[in-house]
Amino acid sequence: MPQKHFRLLKTSNGARVGELNTPHGTVPTPVFMPVGSQATVKTLTPDEIRDAGFNMVLANTYHLYLRPGIDVVEEMGRLHRFMAWNGALLTDSGGYQVFSLAPLCKITDDGVTFRSHIDGSEHFLTPELAIQYQESLGADVIMVLDECIAYGDNEEKVRKAMDRTHRWAERCLKARKRKDQALYAIVQGGMFPELRRRSAEYLTALDFPGYAIGGLSVGEPKETTFAMVEETSALLPAEKPRYLMGVGSPEDIVEGVARGIDIFDSALPTRVARNGALFTDKGRVNIRKATYRSMDAPLDPACDCYTCRTFSAAYLSHLFRSDELLGLRLATVHNLRFIANLMGKIRDSILDGTFSAFRKDFLSTYKTTDEKTRVEQKGKWLKGREKEA
Amino acid sequence: MPQKHFRLLKTSNGARVGELNTPHGTVPTPVFMPVGSQATVKTLTPDEIRDAGFNMVLANTYHLYLRPGIDVVEEMGRLHRFMAWNGALLTDSGGYQVFSLAPLCKITDDGVTFRSHIDGSEHFLTPELAIQYQESLGADVIMVLDECIAYGDNEEKVRKAMDRTHRWAERCLKARKRKDQALYAIVQGGMFPELRRRSAEYLTALDFPGYAIGGLSVGEPKETTFAMVEETSALLPAEKPRYLMGVGSPEDIVEGVARGIDIFDSALPTRVARNGALFTDKGRVNIRKATYRSMDAPLDPACDCYTCRTFSAAYLSHLFRSDELLGLRLATVHNLRFIANLMGKIRDSILDGTFSAFRKDFLSTYKTTDEKTRVEQKGKWLKGREKEA
Numbered sequence: 001m002p003q004k005h006f007r008l009l010k011t012s013n014g015a016r017v018g019e020l021n022t023p024h025g026t027v028p029t030p031v032f033m034p035v036g037s038q039a040t041v042k043t044l045t046p047d048e049i050r051d052a053g054f055n056m057v058l059a060n061t062y063h064l065y066l067r068p069g070i071d072v073v074e075e076m077g078r079l080h081r082f083m084a085w086n087g088a089l090l091t092d093s094g095g096y097q098v099f100s101l102a103p104l105c106k107i108t109d110d111g112v113t114f115r116s117h118i119d120g121s122e123h124f125l126t127p128e129l130a131i132q133y134q135e136s137l138g139a140d141v142i143m144v145l146d147e148c149i150a151y152g153d154n155e156e157k158v159r160k161a162m163d164r165t166h167r168w169a170e171r172c173l174k175a176r177k178r179k180d181q182a183l184y185a186i187v188q189g190g191m192f193p194e195l196r197r198r199s200a201e202y203l204t205a206l207d208f209p210g211y212a213i214g215g216l217s218v219g220e221p222k223e224t225t226f227a228m229v230e231e232t233s234a235l236l237p238a239e240k241p242r243y244l245m246g247v248g249s250p251e252d253i254v255e256g257v258a259r260g261i262d263i264f265d266s267a268l269p270t271r272v273a274r275n276g277a278l279f280t281d282k283g284r285v286n287i288r289k290a291t292y293r294s295m296d297a298p299l300d301p302a303c304d305c306y307t308c309r310t311f312s313a314a315y316l317s318h319l320f321r322s323d324e325l326l327g328l329r330l331a332t333v334h335n336l337r338f339i340a341n342l343m344g345k346i347r348d349s350i351l352d353g354t355f356s357a358f359r360k361d362f363l364s365t366y367k368t369t370d371e372k373t374r375v376e377q378k379g380k381w382l383k384g385r386e387k388e389a
Numbered sequence: 390m391p392q393k394h395f396r397l398l399k400t401s402n403g404a405r406v407g408e409l410n411t412p413h414g415t416v417p418t419p420v421f422m423p424v425g426s427q428a429t430v431k432t433l434t435p436d437e438i439r440d441a442g443f444n445m446v447l448a449n450t451y452h453l454y455l456r457p458g459i460d461v462v463e464e465m466g467r468l469h470r471f472m473a474w475n476g477a478l479l480t481d482s483g484g485y486q487v488f489s490l491a492p493l494c495k496i497t498d499d500g501v502t503f504r505s506h507i508d509g510s511e512h513f514l515t516p517e518l519a520i521q522y523q524e525s526l527g528a529d530v531i532m533v534l535d536e537c538i539a540y541g542d543n544e545e546k547v548r549k550a551m552d553r554t555h556r557w558a559e560r561c562l563k564a565r566k567r568k569d570q571a572l573y574a575i576v577q578g579g580m581f582p583e584l585r586r587r588s589a590e591y592l593t594a595l596d597f598p599g600y601a602i603g604g605l606s607v608g609e610p611k612e613t614t615f616a617m618v619e620e621t622s623a624l625l626p627a628e629k630p631r632y633l634m635g636v637g638s639p640e641d642i643v644e645g646v647a648r649g650i651d652i653f654d655s656a657l658p659t660r661v662a663r664n665g666a667l668f669t670d671k672g673r674v675n676i677r678k679a680t681y682r683s684m685d686a687p688l689d690p691a692c693d694c695y696t697c698r699t700f701s702a703a704y705l706s707h708l709f710r711s712d713e714l715l716g717l718r719l720a721t722v723h724n725l726r727f728i729a730n731l732m733g734k735i736r737d738s739i740l741d742g743t744f745s746a747f748r749k750d751f752l753s754t755y756k757t758t759d760e761k762t763r764v765e766q767k768g769k770w771l772k773g774r775e776k777e778a
Contacts, residue, residue, distance in 0.1 A: 039707065043714045045699075068707040072683050076703050084699050294461050310434075310473050314465050318428065318457040325432045325714060 005182045005209045006241040006262075010351055015257045017350045020241060022088040022140035023180055024080065025055055029241065029262040030346055032248055032339050033058040033090060034270060038067065039083040042270055043329045044336075046085045052305065052333055053340025055087040056140075058265045061133050062094030062101070065123075066116050070133045078138035089139040090265070093130040095186075096214070096246070099148040100382070107147060109164060127171040135178045143212065144172040146186040151219035158190035166202050173206060184210035184243060191224055193231045200235035211236045212243040213261075217252075219379055222371060226255055233260040250279060250342055251368050254359050257346050269339050273331035276320045279338035283367030287331065292317040305337035306330075394571045394598045395630040395651075399740055404646045406739045409630060411477040411529035412569055413469065414444055418630065418651040419735055421637055421728050422447040422479060423659060427456065428472040431659055432718045433725075435474045441694065441722055442729025444476040445529075447654045450522050451483030451490070454512075455505050459522045467527035479530040479654070482519040484575075485603070485635070488537040489771070496536060498553060516560040524567045532601065533561040535575040540608040547579035555591050562595060573599035573632060580613055582620045589624035600625045601632040602650075606641075608768055611760060615644055622649040639668060639731055640757050643748050646735050658728050662720035665709045668727035672756030676720065681706040694726035695719075 006029075008018040020027040034041045034049060037060040041049050049057060064073055076082040079089055098105055102114035111126030130145035145168050147161040165188045176183060185208040189195030203211065213232050216225050229244060236242050241262045247253070248266020256264060269279070276287040280300050285292075287299065298308035299316060307316065307330040319327030342362075349358035369377070395418075397407040409416040423430045423438060426449040430438050438446060453462055465471040468478060487494055491503035500515030519534035534557050536550040554577045565572060574597040578584030592600065602621050605614050618633060625631050630651045636642070637655020645653060658668070665676040669689050674681075676688065687697035688705060696705065696719040708716030731751075738747035758766070 038711045038713055039704070040711075040713050040715045043718070045695075045715065045718075063711075067711050068682060068703065072703060072707075075683055076685050076701055082701070082704055082707075084704070293457060294464055296465050306434075312465055312471070314457065314461060315428070315471055315473070318461075318471075322427045322429075322452075322456050324427055324429050325717060326429045326434065328714060329432070329434075329718075 006239065008239060011238075011260075012350045012353050012355050013258070014260050015346075015350045015355045016260055016262055017347050018241065018262060020056070020088065020141075020182075020263075022056075022182070024086060024088045024140050027056045027088050028347060030253070030257045030343060031056055031263055032253060032343050033263065033265040034336055035265055035267040036083065036085075037063045037267070039064060039073070039079060041332075041336075042274070043325075043332045046083065046087075048306075048333060049085070049336070050087065052336040053344070054336065056090065057085060057087065058090050058092065059083070059137070059139065060094060060097060061091050061130065061137065062097035064091075064137060065094060065133055066118055070136050074136040074138075078136070080138065088141070090141040091134050091137050091139040091143065092245075093134065093143040093145045094125065095130070095143075095146045096148050098125060107164075109167065111145075112147075127168040128175040131172050131175040131183075135176070135181065139181065141182045141184060141210065144169045144183065144185050144208075146188055146214055148215055148218075149188070149190055151191075153190060155190075155192055155195070158188075158192060159195055162188045162190075162195055162199050166199070169203060169206060169208075173208070182209040184208055184212050184241075186212045186214040186245070187232050187236075188215045189228075189232075190215055191220055191228060193228070196228055196232045197235060200232050204235070204237055208240070210241040210243060210263075212245050212263075214245050216244070217246045217266075217378075219375065219382060221375065222252075225252075226259065229256060229259045229261065236260075248339070249368075250339065251363060251366055253339070253342065254346065254362055257350075257355070258359055269335040270332050273335040274328045276327075276331065278331055279335050281362075281365055284369070287313070287316050287320050287327075293321075299334065300338075303334065303337065304341075305334045307334040307337075395628065397628060400627075400649075401739045401742050401744050402647070403649050404735075404739045404744045405649055405651055406736050407630065407651060409445070409477065409530075409571075409652075411445075411571070413475060413477045413529055416445045416477050417736060419642070419646045419732060420445055420652055421642060421732050422652065422654040423725055424449075424654055424656040425472070425474075426452045426656070428453060428462070428468060430721075430725075431663070432714075432721045435472065435476075437695075437722060438474070438725070439476065441725040442733070443725065445479065446474060446476065447479050447481065448472070448526070448528065449483060449486060450480050450519065450526065451486035453480075453526060454483060454522055455507055459525050463525040463527075467525070469527065477530070478528040480523050480526050480528040480532065481634075482523065482532040482534045483514065484519070484532075484535045485537050487514060496553075498556070500534075501536075516557040517564040520561050520564040520572075524565070524570065527567075528570065530571045530573060530599065533558045533572065533574050533597075535577055535603055537604060537607075538577070538579055540580075542579060544579075544581055544584070547577075547581060548584055551577045551579075551584055551588050555588070558592060558595060558597075562597070571598040573597055573601050573630075575601040575603040575634070576621050576625075577604045578617075578621075579604055580609055580617060582617070585617055585621045586624060589621050593624070593626055597629070599630040599632060599652075601634050601652075603634050605633070606635045606655075606767075608764065608771060610764065611641075614641075615648065618645060618648045618650065625649075637728070638757075639728065640752060640755055642728070642731065643735065643751055646739075646744070647748055658724040659721050662724040663717045665716075665720060667720055668724050670751075670754055673758070676702070676706050676709050676716075682710075688723065689727075692723065692726065693730075694723045696723040696726075 243263035295313035632652035684702035
């Protein structure tokens with residue numbers, strides 16, 4: 001890469017402002033990436049993603065390998081051209097999906113054999129193949145193949161998976177052919193601080209251009225999540241970007257930033273939008289509630305998204321009650337715009353040294369789902385999901 | 390109305406070019422109205438409808454009465470404002486939906502008692518209420534309440550329904566309070582030419598600002614449809630617009646125009662789009678076919694729609710194969726743009742006197758579904774549909 005992949009511009013009480021330099025533009029951090037697993041951020045066009053305020057999107061190697069096939073995307077001029085997205089792209093290696101989504105999966109040091117969740121066909125993935133596929137897709141940032149454990153696995157099991165993840169990370173490094181993509185390593189170690197420490201140290205020594213924290217937000221209590229983030233983040237090199245995988249509720253983004261995280265992704269904002277849960281400064285509201293049926297004002301009068309600028313809450317409520325697809329779009333646009341605005345406020349407050357106040361203020365106003373309900377919902381979702389991960 | 394509602398500008402071999410003058414703009418005819426039964430053209434924003442080339446849309450009184458309720462739409466500033474559509478609007482009275490969609494319906498001279506297809510609740514609709522509701526919704530063109538018969542009903546039954554439709558048309562005229570809406574009558578008479586003639590003559594004498602042909606495209610063979618259209622159209626006053634209800638496949642539009650029709654509506658272009666059937670000059674193609682899986686070109690390279698300008702057929706194919714909602718949007722945009730372009734070519738060819746050649750050329754290239762399959766599909770759809778009519 002001609003330019004340094006990451007520049008740290010300012011640190012304030014542990015929170016960081018920086019920028020990612022990619023072949024498809026500079027991305028200010030902290031950044032949230034909307035999830036487009038299947039080469040589409042559900043319901044939206046590339047123009048709408050841009051208009052909502054995003055210039056980096058995540059896609060998924062597992063999904064694209066199964067459908068339409070890596071070869072098809074490559075023939076179509078690689079992923080950016082295929083999905084008509086000229087901003088930055090990150091692909092996950094598919095590790096998480098293989099371990100959590102595929103109905104059967106058998107792992108050896110060599111790689112992982114799994115069945116497609118779509119048609120049950122058998123496939124084999126190795127660190128080398130994960131790199132090869134991601135080089136064919138051509139995203140700006142690519143990820144190592146890691147072994148993901150389940151929440152509740154014992155220390156012995158987690159340690160073995162972590163050790164294998166480390167060996168695989170080295171193989172991924174060696175397998176690389178393209179020099180224009182930034183390959184990130186993934187720190188594992190489950191909920192064991194000592195393992196997290198070892199993982200961070202091991203991978204840091206390999207000098208990757210970026211580091212992700214994996215294996216979190218998999219059903220554990222929030223305090224555990226952030227204890228692990230804090231533990232890990234502190235051990236990562238300051239001059240490299242830190243990516244907290246699969247985390248992206250508004251409150252978790254704020255808490256992640258406070259612990260030095262630069263990059264987030266999550267399907268949550270778009271998924272809950274399609275369920276009619278819309279972000280406001282006071283927390284999520286359910287558009288199906290009776291109160292919105294005849295509300296002759298935007299859902300959030302202060303919001304500058306297309307939905308709030310154009311339609312009343314009553315119309316949005318009508319679309320959801322009538323199962324109209326436009327409702328899913330308008331809700332998605334709103335939630336993503338909310339996140340984009342949040343990222344802007346976070347960056348501004350770090351730059352002018354007021355992030356601590358912003359964080360306190362935001363978290364005191366933003367009502368979160370109570371922890372018991374959240375863990376229940378997450379568990380249900382982890383079990384029930386098919387297509388999104 | 391300060392201005393004449395319809396101006397006939399040119400007639401060529403029976404085909405007509407004109408314009409509708411409405412409080413929300415002038416609409417060149419022949420015109421096709423995308424169907425937005427529930428105050429939304431499925432999957433699209435108002436901007437996208439406009440960009441696809443439309444300035445008149447249809448909504449449905451039956452659907453809006455049930456959900457969100459006429460009172461809600463009125464409180465929200467009436468239908469244009471509710472759905473953020475500043476172009477022309479036509480509302481159907483809901484007669485067709487009451488008779489074809491509601492699970493139970495009992496008719497007397499007074500009106501019709503029906504059950505909601507959503508929750509089974511009982512409702513009563515009269516010609517006076519149909520007008521009152523449509524005045525509350527505030528569309529530019531509104532329709533009388535008519536009694537709709539089923540395909541295959543005997544002459545006696547069809548005649549009685551027709552006579553009642555005539556009495557109801559007179560009651561609708563009397564019930565009107567607003568002067569800024571154009572109220573159209575609906576010619577009935579089933580598949581009986583003599584009844585069609587009587588209906589056209591009866592209603593013409595009442596001097597409505599526009600005339601619709603109802604009760605067609607309900608399962609009958611195409612030749613019957615167009616025999617009835619020809620029969621009826623010839624008896625309608627030249628200086629009034631003629632609206633063929635529920636007809637809107639590309640080939641039927643061309644055939645309708647040839648018989649003097651000015652206005653069309655149909656959910657077909659948008660419905661088949663969501664099934665992956667896309668219009669091309671050669672006929673409908675199915676985007677799920679293997680041939681599109683790796684086609685590195687727009688579905689129709691000659692098409693100027695957003696979809697064809699932005700994405701390959703391979704991407705569209707991927708979206709459909711992966712059940713991605715963006716696919717439904719992109720296909721809808723394409724099919725509507727195809728229809729808008731068709732209407733433009735029709736108008737141009739009438740204006741320069743070449744419509745007959747255009748018609749011949751179009752129909753010789755555009756491969757239609759064979760008649761047997763079409764009638765079967767239509768029958769299946771008429772039985773199976775729930776929300777769209």
